[in-house]
Amino acid sequence: MAPFSLITASVSLLAKSFGVWSCTSSLARCTGVLPPAFVGPLRCLTSQTSGPPKRPLNGYMRYVQQQQPILTRQNPDIKTIDIIRRIAQQWRVMTPEQKQPFEEASQRAREQFKLELQGYQAQLTPAQVEQQALEKKQRMAKRKAIRKKRELTTLGKPKRPRSSFNIFMSEHFEEARGTTTQAKMKSVLDDWRNLFTHQKQVYKQLAEDDKIRYKNEIKSWEEHMVEIGREDLIREQTLSTKKKLAAQTRATKKGTNKAKAVKASAKGKSKTSRKAA
Template sequence: MAPYSFSVSLLVKSFSLLSLRCLTSEASCPPKRPLNGYMRYVQQQKPIMANQNPEIKAVELVRKIAQQWRSMSPEQKQPFQEASLRAMEQFKVDLKRYQAQLTPAQLQQQAQEKRRRMAKRKTIRKKRELTNLGKPKRPRSPFNIFMSEHFEEARGATSQAKMKSLLEDWRNLFSHQKQVYTQLAEDDKIRYKNEMKSWEDHMVEIGREDLIREQTLSAKKKPAAKAPAAKKVTKAKTEKKAAATAKSKTTTKTTKSRSTPKMC
């Protein structure tokens, strides 16, 4: 399956990062991870396709290259994939040589940086997944609603200047003027609550309980936790009542035995 999700901007950014990754000497620069077979094909075909189709947008250009790659036979893909395998073997040798030059502190720093990058990627992937699953947007604050309504006519040439002027305008509003946006924010909270309930119910239906909020799971577990406690209280009341009945019978029996006259 061809990776259609690649965009030209992402490709250009990746190539730029690879070229600017190390600005120091060659010895201190880590080896660059080689491109896979598909990316090698994109790198080869991009200038050719751009010359043949100068009017096509960048995203459409990459889409056409991806379609070509998908329609290619295994024999046609083989040269690109074999070149990638050879480059990967060389990369492993160069990486081992490079890491042998590093101090323990540098190795630890690299490991921490790798964990940070992986955590960031995981967060991005999860956010993208939640968006694809239609998770409702969080409710907006009163100021956010005010800002979205007046951003276009706000003072300032840049976004930062506009936001600063809007913040000043917000602080100068009277209480009854802010109340309008406060009420809108409250309505948005109700909207979010209702949409989240429907969304989480749907996640349960499709087997994605892992995406449900902790507070929702806790709320669902509370009734089940109260049931044993109620049974325990009922059992204690039953035992107490049985003990009282037994004591009453014993007292009655003793009274009767005392009131009965002795036979000579």
């Protein structure tokens, strides 16, 4: 029977051989999928199949990453937002020479990111490419909606009218039963359903009043948007109503002019017939 040390050495040698073979085969698979330019001696891009490579940080964010831990240790009682503000102030007064190391590191990272992104995209199937394009389109639409909402808030667009239940919930949410938001909302909903008709009528009347408030405010706001040249922010239904009114006005003017022309023509014929007689 072989000594225990000899068996252990054999197992160790076998494990090392298997590890080398596994690494070599993985590298071979990488070289079979990617162009030679994307294959490095210490890196295999197939590890990115779960998602695209992350975009690199710019020079400023690299400086923030370096300085934030330092300032946090030196000032443990200062809030994170104040730390970031202090770092931003330091960055603004730095010379181009002081910023250069961070900018150069960012540039190198961008070049590496381009290579990794090309390698990642080379592995995608047509279905994955289509899915990523769809997700990007959805993200862009979401960002556009957020920017538009912020713009409308800045321009003072009136808030939409609340429903009777929303008014009831705003009044009773804080005192509702439950420790989580979801539990509180369920509690308020149960209380709303248990109200009598005459009790709900109070909130329905408040909701009707809020509709009138919104109708008056949105009308004034849209008139102001027209004055400042922002008709693109007006509701479609308002534009449709204006177009209909304009069309009716044009039709009325056209009918009036036609009637006047007919009347003038008849009057001219009458004068001609009298002269002939």
